[in-house]
Amino acid sequence: MHPRLLKTFLAVARSRNITRAAEVVHLAQSSVSAQILALEAELGAALFTRAKSGLELTPAGLALKPIAEDLLRLDGEARAAVQAAAGSTSGHLTIGALETIASARLAPWLPGFQAGHSDITVRMKVAGSGALLRQLEDGDIDVAFCFDRRDFAKGASDKHFARRTIAAEPLVLV
Known part of the structure; x- marks a missing residue:
């Protein structure tokens, strides 16, 4: 096949x-x-x-x-x-992120990543957390940056994905 x-x-x-x-x-x-x-x-x-x-x-x-x-x-x-054993990296990376994460966190980081990995084509998809997790499960994106969802931890998909908390932000009511 x-x-x-x-x-x-x-x-x-x-x-x-x-x-x-x-x-x-x-x-x-x-x-x-x-x-x-x-x-x-x-x-x-x-x-x-x-x-x-x-x-x-x-x-x-x-x-x-x-x-x-x-x-x-x-x-x-x-x-x-x-590719890693041969000392080369190339390919495509599709990143999914919430709009706020894409603009505030990823936008400053992406130019440096692209400069260091010019042989990797990076695409960005912006969506809500639920849609990002579905796209990740469907293979439409390679990585998702979104807020922690407790219901996702209980889902069957969790066994297929590694999860990492990379930042915590305080929520303030003004």
Whole structure:
């Protein structure tokens, strides 16, 4: 299974729609459909069924989803490890942050990071904490800077992510 097919599969699984998935993976709708058909042919099982609310995962698709997520994570880790061992770093980093954190904390830091890592393309996405955590879970962003959410600590996603408190700010009522 090629990582490209798994990435497309996960985009369709998350959006439950071929057109929206095509936008996420930057492909034509017909290419997404062809990739899903190729993956289904390779695996010998249907991965999606059509429903009124969109595409739904079949039992085979449900079985594949967590494995595909793990395989893509391992693929990224393997590439990073090889680049680090070779003494080179390059790639893309998509940062998600709350608007206040992006402007007050990250804006002064990013130029220095970019100067020291000119071979890494940095993209910034600004959203609310809940949306950032969903984007992180969906793989749309690589890191999220947001306020601590106690409900996130109880979620199943927490086992997949490392969390670090990097700053604490006092809240004052005036």
